[in-house]
Amino acid sequence: MGTQERRSREKQELRQRIQEAATELFVMDGYQNVSIRKIADRIEYAPSTIYLYFKDKEELVQSICNDMFAELSEILIAIRQLDLAPNQKMAKCLRAYIEFGLAHPNHYVVTFCTPELQYQHQQPNVDHDQIMSAGLQCFDLLRQGLQEALNADAIRPINVDLTSQTVWAQIHGLTSLLVSMQKFPWQDRELLITDMVDSILRSLAKN
Amino acid sequence: MGTQERRSREKQELRQRIQEAATELFVMDGYQNVSIRKIADRIEYAPSTIYLYFKDKEELVQSICNDMFAELSEILIAIRQLDLAPNQKMAKCLRAYIEFGLAHPNHYVVTFCTPELQYQHQQPNVDHDQIMSAGLQCFDLLRQGLQEALNADAIRPINVDLTSQTVWAQIHGLTSLLVSMQKFPWQDRELLITDMVDSILRSLAKN
DNA sequence: TTGATTTTCTGAACGCTGTCCAGTACATTA
C-alpha cells in the first residue's frame, strides 16, 4: 500500500513547486520582490498554504540560496580535483567564487550580505551554520585549498585559519561591491577579477 | 524683517529633528527599523509631515549615512596630512576605513551593501554619485593615497585606477563580512584587520 | 483689528506586506 509514499512524494513536489515559483521572482528582482502572495498566485494556492511547507519567508529564500550555493561547492570540488599546481587551483577557485557571485547576485546578497542584521531580533541561538550551510561549505573549500598550498610548500608560511578568512574577505569584497554598486564606474570586470586574484596570490607568495 | 530667515531656520531645525529621531532608530536596528510612523511618533508629528522634508524613506536614510561618511572623510584627510611615509599613511587609512565601518555597521551596510538592488526599479538615471557622494569621496581619498605612494616610488608600478578599486574591494570585503555575519567564528578582529592591511601592502610592495 | 493669502501640518485612505488561525473540504481508513 504505497499511499503514504505517494502522499509524501506529493508533499515534496508541492514544496518544490513553491521553491521554483519563488526562485523565478527572486532571481528577477531579489528578496524584496518575493512576496508570499505573488508566489501563491503563481502556483494557484492560498498564501497560507505556503506556511505549511516553509516556516516563513526567510526560510524559503534561504533554502533557495542554499541550493544555489551547493552548485558552487560542486564547482570548487571539481577544480580541487584537477591535476594542477596548488597555486593554480587556488587561483581557479578564487575566480570561480567571484564569477559565481556575479552570475547569481541575488542569491549572493541574501547569503552573505544581509543575514545577521535580520536575524538579530530572533530567538537567540538559531543555528546559523545550518541555515546557510552551503555558503559556509564554500568558504571551507577555499580554506582547504589554502591548507593544501601550504602543505605543498607553494606559499609562504601562514596561519591558515586567519589567512583563509582574509582571502575570503578579499574575494567577497569584489563580488559584493560589483553586485551592490552596479552604477559605480568600475574598471573592466575581467581586469578587476584578474587583479584581485593576482593581488591575493602575490600576498601569499614566498619571500 | 527677519521673518523669512526665522522660518527657513525653523524648517531646517525640524528637518534635523526628523533626522535625529530617525538616526536613533536606525543606529539601533538598521534600515528595517526606521519606520516613518515610528519617527513621527518620536517627534510628535504626523507621518505625512516627514514627506514635506524628505522625498521618501530612502532619501532620509541616505542623508543620515551621508553625514556619517563625511566624518570618515575628515578622518582620512587628517591621516593624509600626517608627516609619515606614504605606505604608513596608506596602512593607517585602510585600518581607519575598516574600523569606521565596524563602528557604524548600519550606515555602512546602507551605503555600500544594498543601494543598487533597491534603486534598480526606479527612474533610470538618478544621480547615484550625488546620493552617496560622501561614501564615494572616501574611496577617492584612498585612491589619492595610492597615487601618492606610487609617485613617491614607495610601491611597485600599478594602474592606480584599477588597483585602487581592488584595494577598496579588499577592505570593504572584511568590513562587510564582519558586519553582516556576526555569528561566523571569526578570528580576532584586530588580527584580521592587521592581516588584511599587511596582505594589501605586501601585494603592493616592490620586487 | 480684520480679512485674505500663503505656508505648514494632519487624518484618512490606498494598496501592499508577512503571518496566524478557525474552520472547510477532501482523501484515507475502518
Added chain:
DNA sequence: TAATGTACTGGACAGCGTTCAGAAAATCAA
C-alpha cells in the same frame, strides 16, 4: 457508509510607505 486525519483556505491582524484633500496656523495687507 461513517469516522478519522490531513491538506487547504478565507479572513483577519498589525504593520508598512506613500498620497492628498482639507484643516490649522502663521504671515501679510488694509
